[in-house]
Amino acid sequence: MSAPGPAMPLAHLLTLDGVPRAxxxxxxxxxxxxxxxxxxxxxxxxxxxxxxxxxxxxxxxxSFQLAAQRLGADVLSFDASTSSTSKGETAIDTLHTIEAMGVRGFIVRHKLDGAVAELAARAGADTRVVNAGDGRSAHPTQGLLDMLTLRQAKGADFSRLKVLMVGDVKHSRVARSDLQALRALGVGELRVCGPSSLLPVDDGTLAGCRVLDDLDAALEGVDAVMMLRLQRERMDDGLVDSLDDYHRDYGLTAIRLRRAAPDAVVMHPGPINRGVEITDEVADGPQSLILRQVANGVAVRMAVLEALLG
Incomplete structure (x- = not known):
């Protein structure tokens, strides 16, 4: 677990890996x-x-658009499906074209791992880039908003907490950013549960985690349950036998949730596959913080944009 150290100024926010606790x-x-x-x-x-x-x-x-507006920025929205990228323009040329219009801040989402870091490396000296999710790699502002939500519910001392992450860690950029943040903030115990086909192997993602394949056992006494969406658009066929089987083995139900601590909270980054990862009763129940996560996204993204551009 990381000890507190000095805060550092950010040129870009591409990942939470290596960002100091302070x-x-x-x-x-x-x-x-x-x-x-x-x-x-x-x-x-x-x-x-x-x-x-x-x-x-x-x-x-x-939430990024709203965050930027609340800080007084002029906000442009780029949609690849209606842009010159459909005519063959590269992402880097697109970035430089928009930079030439005087744009200083870029919030980038891309399907390829490392694509946002490559854009940041090619950006102008005064340009600031935020990774809004790249491939399976990172989603740092989601990690931050999840930490804010957990801190609001459980306090700032994460060393007292047992946190369980359930599901498709292998394909999830949210999982990687959340695990990096939890370790940096000194969480007491990290548990991960999911089918072996959906857990990463030998890439360091699960460092320091207690890995289980039995959800009932994994839930025992935990303070927070972080459910993950099945990233079906990023996975090969055959990793899950069927959605019904997945829900039977790894879906969070109200009955299962009773194994956690009585005041345990439930989180999910969305969008939710209801009846697959989680039941309506839990997603909409009193222990769910899912909509609070959404609300906190605006506040976290305001803080990030202020730190980078303010």
């Missing part, structure tokens, strides 16, 4: 102030920000 906590503190109603509409006045999305998105795109 920097994470500083961003979370600032996000909490925004969540409580803080506003800085003068912060990015006159600054242009572009949501450069090469993959579909609802929560991330809209």
């Amino acid at each position: 920097t994470l906590e500083s961003l979370l503190d600032r996000a909490q102030s925004f969540a409580e109603g803080g506003d800085r509409r003068d912060c990015l006045a006159g600054t242009a920000v572009c949501t450069l999305f090469f993959e579909p998105s609802t929560r991330t795109r809209l």
Whole structure:
């Protein structure tokens, strides 16, 4: 577990891997102030920000747009399906074209691992890039908003917590960012549960985790359950026998949830495959923080944009 160290300024936010605990906590503190109603509409006045999305998105795109607007930025929305990329323009040429219009901040989602880091490396010296999700690699602002949600529910001392992550870790950029953040913030115990076909092997993702394949056993006494979406668009056929079988073995039901601590909370990054990863009764129940995660996304993204561009 990482000990607190000095915060560091960010040129870009591409991953949470290696970001010091003090920097994470500083961003979370600032996000909490925004969540409580803080506003800085003068912060990015006159600054242009572009949501450069090469993959579909609802929560991330809209919350980044709202976050930028609440900081006073001029916001451009890029949709690859209606852009010159459909005519063969490269992502790097697209970035440079929009930079030439005076845009300083880019919020980028891409289907390929490492694509956002490559754009950041080719960007101008005054340009700031935020990774809004690339391939299976990273989704740092989702990791931050999940940490903010957990901290609001359980307090800032993560060393007391047992946290369980369930499902498709192998294909999930959210899982990687969440696990990196939880380790950096000193979580007491990390458990991971899922079928072996959906767990990464030998890439360091599960370092420090207790890995189980029995969900009932994994749930015993945990303080938080982080469910993951089956990333069917990123997986090969045959990794899951059937959705019914997956739900039987790894779906979170109200009965199963009773094995967790009485005040355990349930999280999910969305979109939810209801009746597969989680039942309606749990997703919409009193222990669910799913909509709070969505709300916190705006506050966290305000904190990130302020730190990079303010």
